[in-house]
Amino acid sequence: MTVLDRLAGAMDRRDEQPNVALAEDIAARGDLAAIAELAEAVRSGSTRQANDALKALYEIGARNPELIAAQCPVFVEALRSSNNRKVWGAMTAIDTVAERRAATLVAELPAIIAAADKGSVIAKDHCNSILVKLARAGYGELAVPILVERLRSAAPNQFPTYAEEIAPVLTPAARPGFLAVLKERLGRISQDSKRRRVEKLLAKLNG
Numbered sequence: 001m002t003v004l005d006r007l008a009g010a011m012d013r014r015d016e017q018p019n020v021a022l023a024e025d026i027a028a029r030g031d032l033a034a035i036a037e038l039a040e041a042v043r044s045g046s047t048r049q050a051n052d053a054l055k056a057l058y059e060i061g062a063r064n065p066e067l068i069a070a071q072c073p074v075f076v077e078a079l080r081s082s083n084n085r086k087v088w089g090a091m092t093a094i095d096t097v098a099e100r101r102a103a104t105l106v107a108e109l110p111a112i113i114a115a116a117d118k119g120s121v122i123a124k125d126h127c128n129s130i131l132v133k134l135a136r137a138g139y140g141e142l143a144v145p146i147l148v149e150r151l152r153s154a155a156p157n158q159f160p161t162y163a164e165e166i167a168p169v170l171t172p173a174a175r176p177g178f179l180a181v182l183k184e185r186l187g188r189i190s191q192d193s194k195r196r197r198v199e200k201l202l203a204k205l206n207g
Contacts, residue, residue, distance in 0.1 A: 003034045004041055007052035019052050023059030027067060035060065035067060039074045042090075047083055054078065054089035061096030069097040076108045079115035087119050091126040098130045102137035105130065113146070121158065128162050135169035144174040151181050159185060160197040167201060179205060 003026075004010060008018040026034045041053035057075075061068045071093070078090035094112065098105055105112070116127030128147065135143040147166045154162050163182060170178055182202050189195040 003037045004045075004049065004053075007041075007049060007056065009046075009048040009052050016055055019055040020059050023056045023063065026056070027060045027063040030064070030067060032067065035071065039071045042074050042078055042086075047086075050078075051083070051085050051089060054086060054093060058089060058093040058096055061093055065097045065100055068093060069100045072097060072101050072104050072108075076111055079111050084120055084123075087115050088122040088126070091115060091119070091123045091130070095126040095129050095133070098133035099137045102134050102139060106134060106139050106142065109134075109142075109146070113150075121155070124155075124158065125161075128158075128165060132165050132169055135171075140169055140171045141173075144169060144171045145177075148174050148178050148181060151178070152185075156189060156191075156194070159189070160194045160201075163198060163201055167205065175205075 003022070006018060006022045008014070008016060011018050025031075026038075035057065038053040038057050042050045042057070045053060057068050057071065075090040075093045078086050079094075081087055081090075091112070094105065112127060112130060116123045128150070131143045131147045131150075135147070144166070147162075147169075151159070151162055151166065163178075166178065179202070182198055182205075186195065186198050186202070189198060
């Protein structure tokens with residue numbers, strides 16, 4: 001049985017458990033040849049096979065990011081797909097390796113941001129996380145202004161979470177703009193629990 005034979009679609013399964021089990025096995029063995037085979041399936045496999053392969057790859061990345069870090073070009077290429085599942089799967093994979101491949105991914109920010117803008121909430125969540133990790137990796141002067149600008153138009157449900165993620169990587173230059181966004185959006189947050197989170201963050205930053 002090959003690596004691809006162990007993917008959920010090949011086993012005629014509708015759940016993700018075979019992909020997760022495969023990822024756990026590959027991560028435990030550090031099998032780079034299997035990872036390369038999965039990456040090729042992302043590039044040239046059927047839609048189902050590519051989706052399953054991406055699931056396995058980002059599950060490997062969650063366990064050992066370094067194992068899939070070299071596959072960044074495959075993930076960036078997948079961001080341009082018209083298949084939304086493939087796009088957010090690629091974004092998830094990129095998120096797992098963002099700090100390890102920061103220099104590579106900074107150069108690919110236009111593609112990452114474009115994919116998030118046209119993608120699902122999951123893609124947007126991972127985009128925010130990727131930018132935060134790039135900031136932590138030494139690219140704050142570039143990433144934080146983008147984060148603050150994107151926060152202005154973040155969906156109400158995501159706004160508090162994004163703000164909380166951004167706060168620890170704020171640069172001095174971006175701080176006034178960040179505070180202004182929090183104050184401007186605060187009055188438009190209708191849900192009490194979300195409003196309290198933003199108020200707490202403002203109090204912490206102003207304390």
